Amino acid sequence: MSRNKSYDENAVLERAMIVFWINGYEATSVRLLEKEMGINQFSIYSSFTSKKKLFIESIRRYREHVKQNVYQTLLREDAGMKELEQYLYKAARKKKKPGLSRGCLVVNTAAELVSSDEEIAAEVNGYFIFIREMLRKVLQTAVDKGEIAPDTDVEKQSAFFLGVMQGLSVASKTTDTGQLNDFVSVALKQIK
Amino acid sequence: MSRNKSYDENAVLERAMIVFWINGYEATSVRLLEKEMGINQFSIYSSFTSKKKLFIESIRRYREHVKQNVYQTLLREDAGMKELEQYLYKAARKKKKPGLSRGCLVVNTAAELVSSDEEIAAEVNGYFIFIREMLRKVLQTAVDKGEIAPDTDVEKQSAFFLGVMQGLSVASKTTDTGQLNDFVSVALKQIK
DNA sequence: CCTGTTTCTAAGCAACTGATTAGATATCAG
């Protein structure tokens, strides 16, 4: 019975996520969203209830996005120091060409909204916990493999590298690759 | 000749800076500004031309603010590792009580606006250069004092600690003090 | 006191904000 949706909710959510990623929450209007998602406001609201809920769904979607496109290697069971090192240097190399250093959606959100919205703050927090958990596993694997000292404090080091990644995301907005490489190299040297 | 201004431009700018600091640029309306600055829109525009220019002035004002209230110790000629250490642990201890972890205005701005506004990006960049210059001096003093190894790469280390500070600003929004302390302790240990 | 200039108040501007709605359109069970 009844009519079918003419769009794929998953696909339009991916589009929405990218728009929020580029512009931030406040600077993204529902008009812009309907244009970029390719559906009109009625459909947006009927599928996602409100702009804020769409944004929260976008953050969750972002997590899946980076799992598959950014952290796919680090998430492998056998990922250790080599993979972490590769990831960090790659992140430092991110081109910040005119207008396009969007950084990390969640870091941007932390800066923009965490102090004013608890629901979003919880979402952001969950994301960072996920990243840290990933780092814990990677570091533990590195210990098991003998790549780093057996008495390495994985708890402390995972907190450290999470902080480094957050710093990298901010720094990459204005800083050149050389300086970012210095940052990363010092961060890595202390554990080797 | 003519009437006198009934407000101090310096004082109202300080108020404006704090409002932007708490809410961010987009989420701060001119109505809110006139309420918090204690003057009406006519006066805001006659003194600061536009919301954006007022914001840029606020960033400059923020720099003076932190020079006098946050980095005053680190900016002293003789500041070395002890002062850097003290500052970082203090930053890690920043209470993020309900609604009030505003972090650093410039880091927040980097996340919110750097990708969309070049003029603001330049302002943000200038601020980070200033912080790094401060770190360079502190680290060089630490070398001269013999607090850290004489062959310390001050360039790399200043880039590193700038990144650490940026990460700390983001992390402090959602992360508890214990984890922030771990982050800071690892960052400091590698140089000692 | 006047006169000229500036600052102030408060109303108003068009454009945009997130969100809703009425009516047209499509779809499927029967």
Next chain:
DNA sequence: CTGATATCTAATCAGTTGCTTAGAAACAGG
């Protein structure tokens, strides 16, 4: 095909956005 239901289009809602302006009020020089 018919009828019920869901989805679409497009207009519209009240409220807010950054910014401007006309006229009242305050001040200084003469």
